[in-house]
Amino acid sequence: MQRGLIQDSSQNPQKQQRDRINRVFARAVVVPTVIALALIAVLLLDTLYDTVSVQVVEVTETSGKSFALGQALTADQVIRLELAAQGKSEQEIAAFMSDPDEMRIFRLRNRVELMWATQDGPLRWVVSSLDDTRIKNLSLIEGLRQWNELKQSLNENQQLRLNPWLDYSFLTRDPSRNPISAGLRVALFGTIWLLTMTLLISIPIGVGTAIYLEEYAPKNRLTRFIEVNLRNLAGVPSIVFGLLGLAVFVRGMQLGPTLMAAALTMALLIMPTISIAAREALRSVPDSMRLAAYALGATKWQMISKVVLPATIPGVATGVILAAARAIGEAAPLLMVGAAAYVAFIPRGPLSEYTVLPVQIYLWISANLSEFANTAAAGIVVLLLTLGGLYALAFWVRRKYRVEW
Amino acid sequence: MNTSTSTTWASKKPGRSPGERLVEAILFATSLVSVLTTAAVIVVLFSETFQFFLRVPLTEFLFAPEWTPLFAEPRYGIGALLAGTFLFTAIGLVIAIPLGLLTAAYLAEYAPHEQSIRVKGIMELLEGVPTVVFGYFALLFLTPILQNLIPGLNLFNPISAGLVLGFAILPYISNVASDAMMAVPRSLREAAYALGATKFEVVTKVVFPAAVSGIVAAIILATSRAVGETMIAAIAAGQRPILTLDPRETIATMTSYIVQAATGDQPAGSLASRALFSVGATLFLLTLGFNILAQRIVERYRERYE
Amino acid sequence: MVQEVAIGHETVRWEPVPAEDAVVQVQNLNLFYGKHQALYNVSVNFPRNKITAIIGPSGCGKSTLLRSLNRMNDLVPGVRLEGKVIYEGVDIYDTQVDPVEVRRHIGMVFQKPNPFPKTIFENVVFGLRLQGQKTGLDEVAQRALERAALWDEVKDKLGEIALRLSGGQQQRLCIARAIATEPPLLLLDEPTSALDPIATERIESLLIELKQHYSLVIVTHNMQQAARIADRTVFMHLGVLIEEGPTNQMFTNPRDKRTEAYITGRFG
Ligand SMILES: Nc1ncnc2c1ncn2[C@@H]1O[C@H](COP(=O)(O)OP(=O)(O)O)[C@@H](O)[C@H]1O
Ligand SMILES: [Mg+2]
Numbered sequence: 014m015q016r017g018l019i020q021d022s023s024q025n026p027q028k029q030q031r032d033r034i035n036r037v038f039a040r041a042v043v044v045p046t047v048i049a050l051a052l053i054a055v056l057l058l059d060t061l062y063d064t065v066s067v068q069v070v071e072v073t074e075t076s077g078k079s080f081a082l083g084q085a086l087t088a089d090q091v092i093r094l095e096l097a098a099q100g101k102s103e104q105e106i107a108a109f110m111s112d113p114d115e116m117r118i119f120r121l122r123n124r125v126e127l128m129w130a131t132q133d134g135p136l137r138w139v140v141s142s143l144d145d146t147r148i149k150n151l152s153l154i155e156g157l158r159q160w161n162e163l164k165q166s167l168n169e170n171q172q173l174r175l176n177p178w179l180d181y182s183f184l185t186r187d188p189s190r191n192p193i194s195a196g197l198r199v200a201l202f203g204t205i206w207l208l209t210m211t212l213l214i215s216i217p218i219g220v221g222t223a224i225y226l227e228e229y230a231p232k233n234r235l236t237r238f239i240e241v242n243l244r245n246l247a248g249v250p251s252i253v254f255g256l257l258g259l260a261v262f263v264r265g266m267q268l269g270p271t272l273m274a275a276a277l278t279m280a281l282l283i284m285p286t287i288s289i290a291a292r293e294a295l296r297s298v299p300d301s302m303r304l305a306a307y308a309l310g311a312t313k314w315q316m317i318s319k320v321v322l323p324a325t326i327p328g329v330a331t332g333v334i335l336a337a338a339r340a341i342g343e344a345a346p347l348l349m350v351g352a353a354a355y356v357a358f359i360p361r362g363p364l365s366e367y368t369v370l371p372v373q374i375y376l377w378i379s380a381n382l383s384e385f386a387n388t389a390a391a392g393i394v395v396l397l398l399t400l401g402g403l404y405a406l407a408f409w410v411r412r413k414y415r416v417e418w
Numbered sequence: 419m420n421t422s423t424s425t426t427w428a429s430k431k432p433g434r435s436p437g438e439r440l441v442e443a444i445l446f447a448t449s450l451v452s453v454l455t456t457a458a459v460i461v462v463l464f465s466e467t468f469q470f471f472l473r474v475p476l477t478e479f480l481f482a483p484e485w486t487p488l489f490a491e492p493r494y495g496i497g498a499l500l501a502g503t504f505l506f507t508a509i510g511l512v513i514a515i516p517l518g519l520l521t522a523a524y525l526a527e528y529a530p531h532e533q534s535i536r537v538k539g540i541m542e543l544l545e546g547v548p549t550v551v552f553g554y555f556a557l558l559f560l561t562p563i564l565q566n567l568i569p570g571l572n573l574f575n576p577i578s579a580g581l582v583l584g585f586a587i588l589p590y591i592s593n594v595a596s597d598a599m600m601a602v603p604r605s606l607r608e609a610a611y612a613l614g615a616t617k618f619e620v621v622t623k624v625v626f627p628a629a630v631s632g633i634v635a636a637i638i639l640a641t642s643r644a645v646g647e648t649m650i651a652a653i654a655a656g657q658r659p660i661l662t663l664d665p666r667e668t669i670a671t672m673t674s675y676i677v678q679a680a681t682g683d684q685p686a687g688s689l690a691s692r693a694l695f696s697v698g699a700t701l702f703l704l705t706l707g708f709n710i711l712a713q714r715i716v717e718r719y720r721e722r723y724e
Numbered sequence: 725m726v727q728e729v730a731i732g733h734e735t736v737r738w739e740p741v742p743a744e745d746a747v748v749q750v751q752n753l754n755l756f757y758g759k760h761q762a763l764y765n766v767s768v769n770f771p772r773n774k775i776t777a778i779i780g781p782s783g784c785g786k787s788t789l790l791r792s793l794n795r796m797n798d799l800v801p802g803v804r805l806e807g808k809v810i811y812e813g814v815d816i817y818d819t820q821v822d823p824v825e826v827r828r829h830i831g832m833v834f835q836k837p838n839p840f841p842k843t844i845f846e847n848v849v850f851g852l853r854l855q856g857q858k859t860g861l862d863e864v865a866q867r868a869l870e871r872a873a874l875w876d877e878v879k880d881k882l883g884e885i886a887l888r889l890s891g892g893q894q895q896r897l898c899i900a901r902a903i904a905t906e907p908p909l910l911l912l913d914e915p916t917s918a919l920d921p922i923a924t925e926r927i928e929s930l931l932i933e934l935k936q937h938y939s940l941v942i943v944t945h946n947m948q949q950a951a952r953i954a955d956r957t958v959f960m961h962l963g964v965l966i967e968e969g970p971t972n973q974m975f976t977n978p979r980d981k982r983t984e985a986y987i988t989g990r991f992g
Contacts, residue, residue: 027856028825035616042524045517045588046537049544052585056551059559221448229442230449243452248639248709249702250646252673253459255680256698260462264686281455288452314441342548345648345677353681371550371649378554378653386558393551400546530801605838611799613851613901614828623850628841 057397063390064179065129067156069149069163070172072142075099075123077170079137088125092116095140124182124194130175132164139174141193150383179391187357188373192384197392200373202359203272203352204341204399207369210276211283211340216333218280219287226288227295228317247285254282255349263350270351273363278350279343283336290332294325327414334407338400344371370396463702466695473689479696485659485675487693488682494693496700498659502669505576506583506655507644509665513584514640518591519633525592526599527621541589549586553653556582561654574656574668583650587640594639594716598632599625635715642708646701648673672701736979738969741769741956747909747939748793753807755788757800762788766807766965768958770909775931775940777954777971779947781986785963786943790911793941794830795823811909828855831902831938833912837894839886839901844878847886847897851905864904871937872900873930892923896930903938910934912942916949928953947987951975959983 076098085091089110096106109115123142131137148171151159156175163173186196222243230236258278268274298321306316344352352372360367368376370392377389471479474494482495521541525534560578565571602625610624626633656668657678670678676697684691743749746769755763762785770776770793778786791797792809795816808815816826828851839847848865849857857864865882869875874896878889886897895915902910912931916924931940931953944950950957951971958968959980967974967983978984 028822031616031619031824032822035618038618038621039528042520042528045521045592046524046540048517049521049585049588050540053540053543053547055559056547056555059555060551063558218448218451221445222452225442225445225449229445239449239453242456244713245706245709246452246456248642248705249459250648250673250705252646252648252676253463253698253702253705256676256695257455257459257462259680260466260695261458281451284455285452312435312438314438338546342546342550344548344550345652345673348677349680371548374550374554375649375653378550378557389554393554396548397551400548404546603838605834605836606840608796608799608832608834609838609840609898609901610850612794612796612827612832612834613854613905614824614826615854616824619854623854624840 060390060393060397062153063387064394065153065175065177066384066387067149067151067153067160067163068147068174068176069167070141070174071146071148071168072170072172073144073146074142075140075145077172079128079131079133079139079172081134082127082136082138085138091125091138091140092119094138121194124186126176126180126182128174129177132167132173139172143191143194145193147193147384150387176387178387179394183388183391184395187359188355188368192382192388195377195385195388197370197373197395199356199359200368200370200392201395203356203367204369206272206360206363206365207275207279207347207367208337208340210272210363211279212333212337214276214280215284215287215336219284219336220291220329222284222288223291223295224317224322227292228313228321243285243288247289250345251282251343252345252349254278255346257281258346258350268364270354270366271364272360272367274350275347275352275367275369276363278346279340282343282346283340286336286339287329287332290335291325291329294328294332295321297328298324327410330414331407331411334403334410338403338407341369341399341403342371342396344369344375347372348375370399459702463695463699466692467699470689470692470696473692483661485670487679487690492689492693494696495661496697498661499670499672499675499697500700501661501663502576502651502655502659502674503645503671505663505665505669506580506647506651506671507641509576509580510583510587510644510647511637511641513581514588514591514644515637517584518588518636518640519595521588521592522595522599522633522636523621523625525596527617527625538593541592544585545589547586549647549649550653552582552586553579553650556650556654568666571666572656572668574654574658575666576651576655576669577665579650579653579655580665582654583644583647586647586650587643590640590643591636594636595629595633598629598636598716601632602628631715631718635712638708638712638715642705642712645708646673646705648677652677672697676701733964733966735767735965736967736969736983738967738973740968741771743769745769745771747772747812748941749808749810750789750793751808751810753789753792753805753809755785755792755797755806756804758802762963763792764963766960766963768965768968770939770941771956772908772939773935773937774955775935775942775953776956776958777950778941778943778958778960779945779950779986780960780966782945784960786945786960787913788963789960790913790941790943793909793911794832795826796832798823828905829907829909831905831907831910833895833898833902833910833915835914836918837891837898839889839894839897841885841887843883844886844889844897845882848900848904850901855905865900868900868904869897871903871930871934872896873926873933874900890923892919892926895919895923895927899927899930899934903934907938909939909941912940914943914945916944917946924949947975947989959986961986 076095078098080091080094085094093106093110096109123140125138125140128137128139129135131139167173183196184201185198186194187199189195226236226240255278258274262268262274262277263270302320302324303316306320311319347369352368353376354366356366356368374389374392374396377385377392478494479496482493483498484493484495485498486493521537525537529537556578560581561573561575564578571577606624606628607620610620615623651671652674655671655674657670657674658668659670659675662669676694679694684694748770750766750768753763753766754761766789778789780786788797792805797803805817809817811830814821840850845865848868849861852861852864866875869878874893877893886894889897916927928949931942934940954971956969957971957974959966961982967978967980974983975987978987
């Protein structure tokens, strides 16, 4: 190996091979990220796409008429138009609408919806009823492609609709065995209740554990055992927590399929996450702060509560928000502790029955009816938006309150 | 030093007042919750499982070809559920291992700083997607496409469930493996470059081997997640426990069976309910074993470079 | 102020190395880490089959100069370089030249021993394997270890993981690894600074041995070391090459007052 060889070797086929592999690999390492990003994008688009469908509906109870956006703005105005279209007189309508019972029943049996389009044109109000027969439920593209044929083939009291499932009424309606009147209200309230209760239980325990381990625990076997245990608990599948909740809370403590049983189960599930985040936050507080507090004559708990804990709030808050996000998306353990039951009412207290967003979505997915796929998709969009909000919040907290020691 | 005065004003040692001691006791108690949780898990799972084995012989559990506790003639062969879990997990790993390791290599060796933050963000996003959403996607998006490509593919099948699972566990592999790769000292990379290695050779011949224990740990950890993953399996892989290794068939994983059993009605104390807990115990032991193994390995490689 | 004086400085040269005897010629080299300039217009010829020491106070650019000789600086993001480094007639910074190829011709040994977590044998033959060599590895490994004066100590445990060796043995292993591919030029960046005096002495005598086969450039901040082993010495200060020449002449009779101050231990 002597002079001049440096340039010659670029002609060497073996070297060319090595260079080629090197270049290919440098590109290959980016590929998974691109695929992952594409998967997320496709997942989001597919879900959004599924929240819309084209339907042919045969009406029985209602007029089957649609009303322009210019004619009505509120649900009540639409109901008035609908009643008129059904042939009721002014007095009848006034009497009907001032009778709370009539209106309650009407609202339970019917749904006022703004369709993106009907055979009468874009953005029309319709009133759908539980007894409507849905003859066709087509995906957006399929439906738009066949739009004209569908329109041609409509019978007397059939209606063609471009239905956005995710509307205000979807959020405010209770669950139903009928997709058109199925809504998220109960699941939303259930999620809020459950999350609140879960956090109320798990934050004190999680943070308490962290404080004990970081500030008090002697370096001994027991401490080491608690630490290892905490880490292992974080790796236990969530469904196993569900079995624990089923045996201990639902059956053992006889709480039944209630919010309380669910909250206790979820609290145990996310406690390790909170605890680990809190420990990290505690560890990031420099010892000089602790020494300074002691030097001013603070007791240990004064030092912790007045100096250390306040400094950890952003870190703990971030950890809690991320744990909350995890809790909101969990379905498996809750299926064990009774969330799968059909619940028609919003919870009234910790001992109420309940359901939550992901469980409601799971039930819709497994309902095996194509329109429930639409409501499941709409539910997923709501769930993802909620999670997105939480992640944004966590990100903001981390940004805003980041302390550099 | 005048001892007599110092004892009067310093008689109360800091941190030893009753209030202080109470606080410490409360904090200690909270830290025991996690220990109690583990204890409760073990007691619950294994007492029910013990009851189960009083009625069902171990040989039945290990060797019966089916898992059908609710049939008139029930069979209790865990093998059927293990085979389903294996199919689901294996397909997930086939996706997650190569993609995860490439991502780890990208994060540790190639990505400029801002880019690696972005990639980590994408991985966090993937980690944050609720698994029911993945299940929905597998069943309603992926399966219809795959049914056109693979003849004989059932609506519920471990292929599309496993493919999506692969993405759900990818972040675990890429995070742990990239940490392990970054822990490889710079001096080793320089030594390899100085010997005329290309970047590819540095990564594959020096960094990978030096980080191999961390990489193995990452894979074991991801396996544990996959075995315990429930909703994707319950929604898209199916809930039909039969002993098969044909990935086009509808199968049941341990987790999807547990979901199926618990959403049906099984009175406490019934044999079917005990059978459910015996599956839970198997799942728990399996994932715990994986997790402990992964931790052991990670601790070993930490020692090496410290 | 000092900086300005230094930048305009005309390098003091004793008995300059003629181009035909130089293994590497550095010509008007300026090197920047981002905005920070680390080398100012450095020109120097390194002779074949001799030991040249680069000395100077910490942070003066010794490592930077050394690492420009085998393009290791390419691995630092944001590095920019002007000037030429001509190795055996080829400018290694020519766009036609592959840095990977450069490093195969120019070996390097680092400050801290950095054996791979592989067996002793695999460490030594690593470079050969990169080049696709599959046969005769045993002989090459033995010769490299012999030249690195390590053979007798490790010949019975070639299959052991290299991390178990002592620091001095590890550094000799790194030298063996670097010379196994027979690079005509070997760069060493403070190779003994992490070692005890006995290990240092072994390596110094080894380097003197290696002169027969290789050209060596060694960075050191140990003046005695330079005096003991180097044929020529290059003195740097604040990124500028102040003075260069045969070691004994420069050490006994430095012309620049900064060289004199450094050599007599007044700063550094
Ligand atoms: N990777 C780098 N990035 C930025 N600046 C660097 C880098 N390496 C060295 N420097 C700077 O270049 C100058 C010379 O450094 P170096 O060559 O390592 O000095 P020496 O080896 O003589 O101690 C120093 O000012 C140092 O701070
Ligand atoms: Mg240096």
